[in-house]
Amino acid sequence: MAIASQVLEQPVVVFSQNYLPISRINVKRAIALLILGKAEALDFGQETELFVRSPNLVMAVPSYIRLTFTSTERIWKIPPVNRREVLRRDNYACQYCGNNKRLTIDHVIPLSKGGLHTWNNVVAACEQCNQYKSDRTPHQAGMLLHSKPKAPIHPTVAFAEKFWRSEHLPPDIGGNSISC
Ligand SMILES: [Zn+2]
Structure with a gap:
């Protein structure tokens, strides 16, 4: 027990x-x-x-x-695009190499190339990746993004999505209990 x-x-x-x-x-x-x-x-x-x-x-x-x-x-609004919120969304990991130290914010399409300071165009990036990428797009720099950046979703919706995908599904409504 x-x-x-x-x-x-x-x-x-x-x-x-x-x-x-x-x-x-x-x-x-x-x-x-x-x-x-x-x-x-x-x-x-x-x-x-x-x-x-x-x-x-x-x-x-x-x-x-x-x-x-x-x-x-509770009323929930999409959080502002700032370092704290971006790092939180990206699970405190560089979206190019996975490093979790010395994180900065990278504009995927650089601001100088017309990129915007919006959720779809910012990712967490470690200092090293950010410096290497410099004023280039990931494609130009030959770098691969781990995820396509998008605005955070409502925490309740995020929870539900994760729940229905996880193995916490009880057998009755899970997908693997169907027998022919
Ligand atoms: Zn990195």
Whole structure:
């Protein structure tokens, strides 16, 4: 059996009232929501392995819960194009070589060549790559971009995308449980 403190840190995926995966929280917070009636357990047919016991309560801990109230999404705006936000979007890695030290911002099409200071034209680049690339496009410099830069997306949407792509899918709705 798992140690209680480990159980309390287990991740629970939260779905919105409309059954959209919106975030991941720990068991402690999930239990609070369940006890307050703000969430219900979602049953995808999987076995619950975790139980939390207190003197007067034994609770099976679900892996998925659904909010019972309409969660008001916080208003979210596309962040401004600055060093901090660009590095965050690019996971603090140079988009040319993967280096995570001495990061700068590179304009893919240099400003001097008409490139714009927009999300589609900025990437994190290490000092070395940036200096080597200099006043050239990646093509001219013979460099390859790891990703096509684009504006960050709403964190909830990003979470949902990642969730549906990850192996956290319960077997019932996963793609590999279909047998002929
Ligand atoms: Zn680099």
